[in-house]
Amino acid sequence: MWLSGFADEAGAGIEEQVDATRALGWSAIDLRKVDGTLFHELPLDRCRAIAATLGDAGIRVASLGSGIAGAGSSIDDDPRLALDLTRRCIERASLFRVNKIRVMSWPPPKGRSTIRWEDPSRHERIRRLKEICRLLLDSGLQPLHENCYNFGGQSHEHSLRLLESIPGLRLVFDTANPVWMEDLTMPEPFPRQSAWTFWTNVREHVDQLHIKDARWDPLSPKLIPCLPGEGEGDVMAILADARRRGFHGPVSIEPHLGGANPDLRRERYLAAGRRLEALLAELDRSPLPDAE
Secondary structure, three states, X not given: OEEEEOHHHOOOOHHHHHHHHHHHXXXXXXXXXXXXXXXXXXXXXXXXXXXXXXXXXXXXXXXXXXXXXXXXXXOOOXXXXXXHHHHHHHHHHHXXXXXXXXXXXXXXXXXXXXXXXOOOXXXXXXXXXXXXXXXXXXXXXXXEEEOOOOHHHOOHHHHHHHHHHOOOOEEEXXXXXXXXXXXXXXXXXXOEOOHHHHHHHHHHHEEEEEEOEXXXXXOOOEEEEEOOOOOOOOHHHHHHHHHHOOOOOEEEEOOOOOOOOHHHHHHHHXXXXXXXXXXXXXXXXXXXXXXX
C-alpha cells in the first residue's frame, strides 16, 4: 500500500495542494480539480505548469479523478460529449505521467435514486463505456470504475456485471459510498449497502481504495461525514483485509469533510490523512484476525 489523496479538498490551488501533501509527508496526490476546475477542462498550458509544479516538489499523480460518465452527465447526453472528454483526459494524462483514471457509468435518470440492472438503458451505458474504455486502454490508461452514485455503483452485482461486459475495466472502491447508497441486491424497501459486503464481493477487481467514512442519519435523512474509522464504512476491516491479501495499489483519502473556511478545510484534510496513518499503524501493532 502507498498513500495519496484528493488534495483539492485541502486547497484549491496547486501550491496549496502541494503544501498539504508535504505536511503529511506524502509524495502523491490524486489530481481532480485545480482552482475549482476539473483537470480535463484546464488548458494544456495550465496542465503543463501544474505538472511542472508537482515535478519540482517531487510529487507524483496517483490517479486522475475525471468526470467521465459522472454526476454531472446523463445517459441522454450526446455520446460525443463523453468521447471528447475522454480524449481531453488522454491528452493531459501524458503530461502527468499517470496510468489510473476514474470513470463512472452515468447516474440514474433524473427523479430516480435507483436503477436496476435490467433497466433497458444498460445496453447504451455498456456500449458507450466500452468505447470510452477502449480509448483509454489503447492510450495506456487503466480505467477504474467507482462504486458511486451511478449505474455500476447500485450494488456489487451491478459492478461485477459491468466488469463482465467491458473488457479491461477495473475498479476503485470507496469505503463510504455504500453507507448512503441503497442496496439493490436486497428486496424493497431497500436497506443501505454494507461496505464490507460490497468489498468482499469485488475486492479481486480493485486497483485503488478511496478512504472516507460517514454515518447515515435516517431521520434527516442525510450522510454525516466523519474521520476514517469513526463511521459505518467498515474502514478498519477493509484496510486490514486489503493488507492481508497483499493489496499494492494506492490508498487515497477523499474525506469530504469540507467547510467554507479554507484553513478549516486544510486542517480537516490533514486530520483525515493522519487518522489513516494511525489506523495502518494500529494494524501493524495488532492485526485483525483472518476474515473471509
